[in-house]
Amino acid sequence: MDAFLIEGGRPLRGSVEVRGAKNAALPMMAAALLMDEGKLVLRRVPNLADIKSMVLVLQQLGVRVDRRGHEMTLQVVSEKNCRAPYELVSKMRASVCVLGPLVGKRRQAEVSMPGGCSIGDRPIDLHLKGLAALGASVAVERGYVIASARRLAGNSMYLGGPFGSTVTGTENVLMAAVLAPGTTVIECAACEPEVQEVARLLVRMGARIDGIGSPRLTVHGVRKLRGCTFDIIPDRIEAGTFMAAAAITGGDVSIERVDPGHLMCVTECLKQAGAHIETGPDWIRVIGNGMFRPVSVATLPYPGFPTDMQAQFMALMTRGEGISIITERIYPERFHHVPEFGRMGANIRREGPSAIVIGTKELSGAPVMASDLRAAAGLLVAALAARGETLLQRVYHLDRGYDQIEQRLEALGARIRRVDLKPESRSSPLREAV
Ligand code: EPU
Numbered sequence: 001m002d003a004f005l006i007e008g009g010r011p012l013r014g015s016v017e018v019r020g021a022k023n024a025a026l027p028m029m030a031a032a033l034l035m036d037e038g039k040l041v042l043r044r045v046p047n048l049a050d051i052k053s054m055v056l057v058l059q060q061l062g063v064r065v066d067r068r069g070h071e072m073t074l075q076v077v078s079e080k081n082c083r084a085p086y087e088l089v090s091k092m093r094a095s096v097c098v099l100g101p102l103v104g105k106r107r108q109a110e111v112s113m114p115g116g117c118s119i120g121d122r123p124i125d126l127h128l129k130g131l132a133a134l135g136a137s138v139a140v141e142r143g144y145v146i147a148s149a150r151r152l153a154g155n156s157m158y159l160g161g162p163f164g165s166t167v168t169g170t171e172n173v174l175m176a177a178v179l180a181p182g183t184t185v186i187e188c189a190a191c192e193p194e195v196q197e198v199a200r201l202l203v204r205m206g207a208r209i210d211g212i213g214s215p216r217l218t219v220h221g222v223r224k225l226r227g228c229t230f231d232i233i234p235d236r237i238e239a240g241t242f243m244a245a246a247a248i249t250g251g252d253v254s255i256e257r258v259d260p261g262h263l264m265c266v267t268e269c270l271k272q273a274g275a276h277i278e279t280g281p282d283w284i285r286v287i288g289n290g291m292f293r294p295v296s297v298a299t300l301p302y303p304g305f306p307t308d309m310q311a312q313f314m315a316l317m318t319r320g321e322g323i324s325i326i327t328e329r330i331y332p333e334r335f336h337h338v339p340e341f342g343r344m345g346a347n348i349r350r351e352g353p354s355a356i357v358i359g360t361k362e363l364s365g366a367p368v369m370a371s372d373l374r375a376a377a378g379l380l381v382a383a384l385a386a387r388g389e390t391l392l393q394r395v396y397h398l399d400r401g402y403d404q405i406e407q408r409l410e411a412l413g414a415r416i417r418r419v420d421l422k423p424e425s426r427s428s429p430l431r432e433a434v
Helices: 022-034 049-060 093-106 125-133 167-177 193-204 236-248 260-273 307-317 337-343 373-385 396-401 405-411
Strands: 002-007 013-017 035-037 040-043 063-068 071-076 108-112 137-141 144-148 156-158 183-187 208-210 216-220 229-231 252-256 276-279 283-287 323-327 347-351 354-358 367-369 389-393 415-420
Touching: 002 373, 002 396, 013 405, 022 035, 022 040, 022 049, 022 063, 022 071, 022 093, 022 167, 022 193, 022 236, 049 063, 049 093, 049 396, 093 108, 093 125, 093 144, 093 167, 125 137, 125 144, 125 156, 125 167, 167 183, 167 193, 167 216, 193 208, 193 229, 236 252, 236 260, 236 283, 236 307, 236 373, 260 276, 260 283, 260 307, 307 323, 307 337, 307 354, 307 373, 337 347, 337 367, 337 373, 373 389, 373 396, 405 415
Parallel strands: 013 252, 040 229, 156 183, 367 389
Antiparallel strands: 002 389, 002 415, 040 071, 063 071, 108 144, 137 144, 183 216, 208 216, 252 283, 276 283, 323 354, 347 354
């Protein structure tokens, strides 16, 4: 199993280009299922384990997928199979994004329930509620969502839940609604840039959608969608992770091919913490001094502070000159990184959905274990600034969402090496482990 060996304390310097957004690419690939004719060509598709998982799901569902570098071409060759099996869906929750397109186009779907997740409960009741509102009959049987509809019809629905809007839920229902005759109104739609882009892609494919980017989406059903060529937006979370890494190491990094408008809240919080930030039309420069004023944040749906940046920001706050409170309002259990930060000398106390972070002067490298993609990113950010060596284990989590992260950090001056950890040495001391 791969691990990263990181020698911290080196300021990152230089420039780095951001890759396409994973969470836009995945539902867009699923949107290929909606096409009646032509090919969907997606540009700037990142090279990630999650993208490979989605390719397998789509191939199973009769989609031909060709990849050349960062360009992907998708074409529907058979509509016979409507089943996305557990073996594939359990590898990646986002495969649930095929549910809406299957119901919308093939009028039937059998998609495994995604199951548990290390960041907390992740129900899909709102996805199912939205599809039912469009006229699908939906049941959960033997671990599968079984949905079918002789015909769909536009309808009005409220898609908010106890934690606000749902990103993939909105995308799923939207993808089903574009081919449903009549008018659909989705209230409390998610406004994340990735959701907006899925809607824009659908419009390019022939759909009629008003209110893109607002919490009310109005869809006028059309009969057919066709292929098109579409550029994927930059990954704002990848960009934010580089921003945090630049700031915590006291570096000076220009993050390029990014949309600064997608990162207003993260930029604001980093500025409040004391990082110097300049922005241009498609770049962000972050200059850090390595120590920070404490800033309390609460994660919220877009344009609020993204939950996917919570662990990386917490890494920064472990070096704050005082106390900050970080509250999770999307996934109240998303704190598995807290004890791992503790292994690096951070002083953090959990209080329900909040973490109280008492800043410390220095983190020290240690063997740590990643529990999910963003926890891994947070630990990576901390390790880059820590004194001594960190062995970051389970980097397969990082490979799910960050394309060639070690090479790109190395190019910025980080000391980071991928090592193959022998099973028996996983929990042994750092020196013996590699
Ligand atoms: N929720 C419900 N019912 C539902 C759906 C969601 O109660 O039917 C709740 C969730 O439990 C959560 C909140 O609503 O408390 C928001 O969840 P959401 O549905 O928006 O999350 P998601 O669509 O499953 C996407 C991203 C996540 C990101 C969240 C929040 C993709 C593929 N995944 O997940 O990304 O954390 O939105 O922004 O778009 C990641 O990239 O590391 C990642 C986890």
